[in-house]
Amino acid sequence: MMIDLRSDTLTKPTEGMRRAMWQAEVGDDCYGEDPTVRLLEEKCAELFGKESAVFMPSGTMSNQIAIRCNTAPGDEVIIHHDYHVHFFESAQTADLAKVVLNPVRTSNGILTSKEIRDALESKPRSAMYAQVTLVSVENTINAYGGRIYPFEELLLLRRETERLGLRVHMDGARLFNAIVATGIKPTQYGKVVDSLSICFAKGLGAPVGSMLMGTEEFAEKARKYRKWYGGGLHQSGVLAAAALYALENHVDRLAEDHANAKRLAEGLQSIPGIILAPETVETNIVMFDVRQLGIDAQEFVAEARGEGVLLFPWARYTVRAVTNLGINRADIDLAIERLKKLCSRLRQERRGNRYCDYYGISS
Numbered sequence: 001m002m003i004d005l006r007s008d009t010l011t012k013p014t015e016g017m018r019r020a021m022w023q024a025e026v027g028d029d030c031y032g033e034d035p036t037v038r039l040l041e042e043k044c045a046e047l048f049g050k051e052s053a054v055f056m057p058s059g060t061m062s063n064q065i066a067i068r069c070n071t072a073p074g075d076e077v078i079i080h081h082d083y084h085v086h087f088f089e090s091a092q093t094a095d096l097a098k099v100v101l102n103p104v105r106t107s108n109g110i111l112t113s114k115e116i117r118d119a120l121e122s123k124p125r126s127a128m129y130a131q132v133t134l135v136s137v138e139n140t141i142n143a144y145g146g147r148i149y150p151f152e153e154l155l156l157l158r159r160e161t162e163r164l165g166l167r168v169h170m171d172g173a174r175l176f177n178a179i180v181a182t183g184i185k186p187t188q189y190g191k192v193v194d195s196l197s198i199c200f201a202k203g204l205g206a207p208v209g210s211m212l213m214g215t216e217e218f219a220e221k222a223r224k225y226r227k228w229y230g231g232g233l234h235q236s237g238v239l240a241a242a243a244l245y246a247l248e249n250h251v252d253r254l255a256e257d258h259a260n261a262k263r264l265a266e267g268l269q270s271i272p273g274i275i276l277a278p279e280t281v282e283t284n285i286v287m288f289d290v291r292q293l294g295i296d297a298q299e300f301v302a303e304a305r306g307e308g309v310l311l312f313p314w315a316r317y318t319v320r321a322v323t324n325l326g327i328n329r330a331d332i333d334l335a336i337e338r339l340k341k342l343c344s345r346l347r348q349e350r351r352g353n354r355y356c357d358y359y360g361i362s363s
């Protein structure tokens with residue numbers, strides 16, 4: 001049996017979730033008449049202490065519409081180079097909101113208030129030039145192994161952006177992982193940003209859906225753009241029912257995913273050739289480096305598939321594994337065993353050219 005650790009988007013709706021979808025009361029949401037969608041929107045707005053919430057088909061649409069609503073064409077958005085909005089959505093952002101992204105690189109994936117100020121002051125800002133109106137952060141941070149944005153940094157960032165007159169959007173595709181890991185309340189996160197999005201189709205295990213939250217005025221605009229972009233759905237209560245079920249049943253259990261990720265990280269760290277610091281694993285994502293095996297991430301992932309473990313090649317030598325509700329502790333132990341066997345074979349096969357590869361010399 002394959003152990004699929006590629007992503008937490010790969011979960012399938014559980015029986016209980018399918019039952020909730022089956023039983024959902026629905027109406028046409030484009031007429032504001034789907035009671036299940038309305039219930040989910042009200043519940044989320046209350047949970048995060050925001051005035052209003054808009055149910056979106058995907059996390060990407062939430063981000064794109066958040067940027068569109070928080071900026072004017074030609075504005076500049078300060079962001080980290082490795083956040084989803086820049087890493088995967090830079091073309092969409094240029095095309096749809098017609099803003100420029102100012103991607104900042106930091107070694108830990110966190111943007112401090114000083115880095116925001118530096119990015120702002122790095123160019124002339126008089127009325128002739130691009131105006132920074134938005135800062136976009138991500139929590140947890142996918143590219144940095146599901147790292148939690150330190151709350152004290154968010155507070156400082158909030159204070160600084162208020163002083164500078166900038167808005168803040170939080171891409172919270174995995175915000176519930178941070179909430180479960182830290183015990184910080186959703187309303188506290190709601191307070192430090194202007195808009196935020198969460199995803200139901202990541203660790204929460206729903207098939208579809210995201211929620212975009214902000215002020216009443218923001219939400220009204222977001223509904224307009226959702227329609228423009230083709231995201232106005234009709235009897236979407238069947239999808240909202242899955243999300244409601246996920247909120248009730250799949251939030252607390254994220255702690256299991258975190259424990260499994262930690263176990264996986266510790267197991268992988270003990271394998272010679274794999275570079276990994278288990279203390280960096282804070283939630284459900286494990287990133288590790290395979291260059292010492294004389295192999296790149298693509299090749300490693302292909303080899304692992306042959307051994308019955310599915311992984312995601314994140315960067316040239318970086319491989320990603322994500323725990324989720326379809327993975328239990330026994331799967332983790334089996335995955336470690338299979339990867340141990342694979343690495344042992346790779347070390348034997350590649351001993352000859354390993355140093356050549358490592359130093360970038362073609363062998």
Ligand SMILES: *Cc1c(COP(=O)(O)O)cnc(C)c1O
Nearest residue numbers: 058059060061084138142171173
């Ligand atoms: C997955 C993800 C998204 C996009 O979500 P989709 O529903 O796949 O469009 C956005 N941001 C982050 C950080 C993500 O991990």
